[in-house]
Amino acid sequence: TQLLEQSPQFLSIQEGENLTVYCNSSSVFSSLQWYRQEPGEGPVLLVTVVTGGEVKKLKRLTFQFGDARKDSSLHITAAQPGDTGLYLCAGPNTNAGKSTFGDGTTLTVKP
C-alpha cells in the first residue's frame, strides 16, 4: 500500500509570512498532485509534478518534487488570508488505477 504523510497537520500564521508544507512517502510515485480545498467545497487541483527534482511555480506557490519521486513540498511566499484552506497531496497507484491521498495540512492565514 502506498501511503502519503503530510506535515504539519495544522498551521496558523500571520499574513505576510512564508510557510512550507511537506508530503512524504516511502514509495515511489509516477507523479504527485497538490489540491486546495476551501470550506464547503470540493478539492481543486493546483498542480501536478512528474519529473524528479521538478520545481513548478504558481504565483506565490512553489511546488517541488523530490529527486527520488518519494516526496514533495509546497512553499507559499507572503501568505494571504485567501490562501486559507486544506492542502492535500495525492499520488496515483498506477497498478490499480486509483489515487492515494494524504490527510492534508489545514492552513489558516490571519490578517
Add this chain to the structure above:
Amino acid sequence: NAGVTQTPKFQVLKTGQSMTLQCAQDMNHEYMSWYRQDPGMGLRLIHYSVGAGITDQGEVPNGYNVSRSTTEDFPLRLLSAAPSQTSVYFCASSPRPGQGNQYFGPGTRLLVL
C-alpha cells in the same frame, strides 16, 4: 462544461433508510471515484471505476454499492444507512485511470440520525 455535478447537496436520513447519491461528469472521463471525508481522516476511497461497466472497491466499501452503466454517471447507493455513514461525500473524475489529476464535485453532506 459543467464539470462534475453531485446531487443532492444536503440530505438527512433515518437509520435503515436507503438512498442514492448522484454523480455526473460531462468531460468524457474514463475514471470516476467516490470518497468520503470525515474530520481528521482526510479523503477515503469508497469505490472507483476505470470505465463503463467496470467498478472496484476502495478502502471503505462496506455499506455502499455503485454501478457504471454509462461513461457520464456513477451513482453511489447506501443500502441501509447507519450513523457511521454521516459524512461529506465527494465524487471525482479523471481523464484516464492512473493519471492522478482528478476533478471533484461540490460534495453531498449526509446526516444519518
